[in-house]
Amino acid sequence: MRFYDLIFLAFSTLVRYPLRTLMLLIATSIGVMAVILLTAVGEGARDYITGQFKDMGTNLLFVVPGKNETSGGMGPVDLAGVAPRDLTVEDAISLRRIEGVKNIAPIVIGETPAQFNGLERSVPIIGTTPSFLAVRNWEMEVGNFLPGVTLDRSPPVCVIGKEVESELFGKNNAIGQWLRVGDRRCRVTGIIGTEGRAIGIDTQKIVVMPVSLATALFNRPSLFRIAVQASNTWEMDQIKKDIIRIIKKRHQGKEDITVIRQDAVMQSFDNIFNVLTMALASIASISLFVAGILIMNVMLVAVSQRQSEIGLLKAIGAKNKQISYLFMTEAIILSGTGAILGLVFGHTITQVLKLAFPTFNFLPPLWASFVSIIVALVSGIVFGLLPARRASKLDPVIALSGNK
Amino acid sequence: MIQLENLCRHFEVGNQIVRALDEVTLEINKKEYLSIMGVSGSGKSTLLNILGLLDTPTSGDYVLSGINTSKMNDDEMAHIRSTKIGFIFQSFHLIPRLTAAENVEIPMVLSGLNSKERKERADNALARVSLTDRADHRPEQLSGGQRQRVAIARSIVMEPDVLLADEPTGNLDSASSKEIIKLIEELNKGGLTLMLVTHDVEMGSRSDRLIELLDGKIINDKKN
Numbered sequence: 174m175r176f177y178d179l180i181f182l183a184f185s186t187l188v189r190y191p192l193r194t195l196m197l198l199i200a201t202s203i204g205v206m207a208v209i210l211l212t213a214v215g216e217g218a219r220d221y222i223t224g225q226f227k228d229m230g231t232n233l234l235f236v237v238p239g240k241n242e243t244s245g246g247m248g249p250v251d252l253a254g255v256a257p258r259d260l261t262v263e264d265a266i267s268l269r270r271i272e273g274v275k276n277i278a279p280i281v282i283g284e285t286p287a288q289f290n291g292l293e294r295s296v297p298i299i300g301t302t303p304s305f306l307a308v309r310n311w312e313m314e315v316g317n318f319l320p321g322v323t324l325d326r327s328p329p330v331c332v333i334g335k336e337v338e339s340e341l342f343g344k345n346n347a348i349g350q351w352l353r354v355g356d357r358r359c360r361v362t363g364i365i366g367t368e369g370r371a372i373g374i375d376t377q378k379i380v381v382m383p384v385s386l387a388t389a390l391f392n393r394p395s396l397f398r399i400a401v402q403a404s405n406t407w408e409m410d411q412i413k414k415d416i417i418r419i420i421k422k423r424h425q426g427k428e429d430i431t432v433i434r435q436d437a438v439m440q441s442f443d444n445i446f447n448v449l450t451m452a453l454a455s456i457a458s459i460s461l462f463v464a465g466i467l468i469m470n471v472m473l474v475a476v477s478q479r480q481s482e483i484g485l486l487k488a489i490g491a492k493n494k495q496i497s498y499l500f501m502t503e504a505i506i507l508s509g510t511g512a513i514l515g516l517v518f519g520h521t522i523t524q525v526l527k528l529a530f531p532t533f534n535f536l537p538p539l540w541a542s543f544v545s546i547i548v549a550l551v552s553g554i555v556f557g558l559l560p561a562r563r564a565s566k567l568d569p570v571i572a573l574s575g576n577k
Numbered sequence: 578m579i580q581l582e583n584l585c586r587h588f589e590v591g592n593q594i595v596r597a598l599d600e601v602t603l604e605i606n607k608k609e610y611l612s613i614m615g616v617s618g619s620g621k622s623t624l625l626n627i628l629g630l631l632d633t634p635t636s637g638d639y640v641l642s643g644i645n646t647s648k649m650n651d652d653e654m655a656h657i658r659s660t661k662i663g664f665i666f667q668s669f670h671l672i673p674r675l676t677a678a679e680n681v682e683i684p685m686v687l688s689g690l691n692s693k694e695r696k697e698r699a700d701n702a703l704a705r706v707s708l709t710d711r712a713d714h715r716p717e718q719l720s721g722g723q724r725q726r727v728a729i730a731r732s733i734v735m736e737p738d739v740l741l742a743d744e745p746t747g748n749l750d751s752a753s754s755k756e757i758i759k760l761i762e763e764l765n766k767g768g769l770t771l772m773l774v775t776h777d778v779e780m781g782s783r784s785d786r787l788i789e790l791l792d793g794k795i796i797n798d799k800k801n
């Protein structure tokens with residue numbers, strides 16, 4: 174039997190039962206579509222999260238108060254023993270003597286009302302030093318980022334986000350104006366140009382001030398964390414050890430801090446989201462197998478419905494293999510066409526979603542398209558085997574006397 | 578060309594054994610026109626199915642053109658059915674979604690002929706059953722007699738040696754029946770060995786030879 178004839182015969186059957194064919198196509202295409210859409214969401218989420226990290230500077234270490242014990246055996250005694258001491262500006266200053274450290278940016282966060290000329294709004298505050306600009310890779314729209322501020326010097330200056338500028342200053346020039354923040358005053362020296370989020374805060378809505386001004390404003394000495402930027406990647410592990418050693422010494426020998434490598438965090442997020450995308454893809458693949466089982470069921474019914482036709486084909490000389498090819502071809506055409514439809518729908522819907530949610534980058538990975546097509550075809554073949562076998566093994570005499 | 582030697586076909590139904598064919602010995606010559614008659618359940622169809630290699634005997638030998646068929650596997654039997662044997666049935670067995678011409682082409686499709694040759698041969702076969710103008714009609718658009726003529730065209734398109742017809746006129750009125758019988762008798766005159774199962778005594782008497790079955794045994798075998 175020629176390949177073209179096989180396709181034609183299988184196709185003629187599929188066209189003959191349009192409703193049945195349509196249902197099976199929908200089942201398969203939904204499976205493939207689910208794989209495309211779910212992996213697009215998974216990859217989009219990964220892209221979004223890792224993008225947040227990539228916006229930051231390189232070679233970053235974060236010093237966070239509290240010991241993050243990951244080894245086992247943590248009893249209540251241990252818990253009590255590691256109650257963290259505050260991380261202070263003095264701790265940050267002590268890190269300056271570590272070799273290979275390029276920037277140190279202590280970070281304090283809080284929220285307080287800001288006032289100008291009778292207008293008031295509540296703003297998130299970040300207290301830090303000029304190093305923060307390099308650590309975060311921020312750009313200034315105009316002006317300078319905390320000029321004259323160091324770890325030990327805190328002149329009353331601040332920079333503000335664009336939204337703070339437009340709401341409090343309106344058409345006035347904000348630069349050089351005195352902004353009232355809580356019970357303090359600071360002079361605006363610049364506007365942050367970068368749009369986006371940092372530590373979960375919208376940069377357009379914030380006020381950034383010297384770290385000591387912020388600790389005084391919130392009346393608590395503890396830092397949220399210290400960002401340390403190394404000159405080189407290979408020095409980071411040594412710097413991490415040095416940080417722990419120095420802080421431990423300052424905290425009466427208690428190791429009550431955790432030092433996180435930014436690249437390690439990013440890597441683990443990357444891994445988590447890879448696993449997530451894979452998990453989503455496998456869940457969606459289940460629906461492909463369900464579609465395969467559906468194809469098998471319908472084909473089994475078709476075999477008994479078409480008994481007399483199978484008997485006739487045998488009577489006029491069809492070999493068992495040819496009968497089985499015929500049914501396999503039907504199953505493969507169904508699953509293959511369904512898969513292609515699913516791809517088209519899936520990619521169309523991701524494009525529509527991209528238009529609807531421009532901030533979120535839906536990225537259906539290339540492998541998802543390949544894998545879903547292959548899984549669809551394989552399930553078509555696997556689940557087509559049983560009906561095809563049953564058809565080819567039919568006794569022609571019984572089949573011929575069967576229903577027509 | 579056909580020899581049956583002590584041929585038995587038994588069916589087990591529950592604890593009972595049905596002897597559909599019981600020690601049948603029969604020789605059929607090339608180009609012979611043979612009618613098979615007998616009451617319902619006497620084994621006529623069973624005999625025809627075994628002759629057509631659709632069924633295999635429980636015991637005994639069936640030699641076709643000098644080859645003992647008992648040693649053949651499924652594929653070899655399929656090949657013989659495809660090239661040497663033509664079948665016609667009471668219920669036509671046309672594939673409803675295909676046109677008359679496509680139905681006639683099916684045996685050639687299965688044996689892998691190219692479409693040009695198929696078209697030529699199908700046209701010829703349809704001309705021989707006078708259905709050239711109905712080539713593109715589907716079975717549901719044809720009368721019973723026309724459908725059987727399509728089936729006949731399909732059965733001869735591979736130029737077989739033997740034509741097996743199991744009550745081919747059973748579903749037809751008497752006018753169409755006459756037409757069909759005339760057609761297959763012409764094919765027999767053209768050189769085809771013809772075996773016809775019928776309930777019609779008059780039809781049976783037209784053949785060269787008539788055998789009668791009862792309970793799976795040949796009880797009568799006479800030349801006309």
Ligand SMILES: Nc1ncnc2c1ncn2[C@@H]1O[C@H](COP(=O)(O)OP(=O)(O)OP(=O)(O)O)[C@@H](O)[C@H]1O
Pocket residue numbers: 588589590595596597615616617618619620621622623624
């Ligand atoms: N698959 C089967 N299983 C069991 N018994 C069968 C089977 N096929 C045929 N038989 C029995 O074998 C006997 C002969 O059947 P067969 O179909 O050959 O009769 P027939 O002469 O063609 O009858 P009819 O004129 O009604 O077509 C019957 O008794 C039938 O019941």
Ligand SMILES: [Mg+2]
Pocket residue numbers: 621622623743
């Ligand atoms: Mg019968």
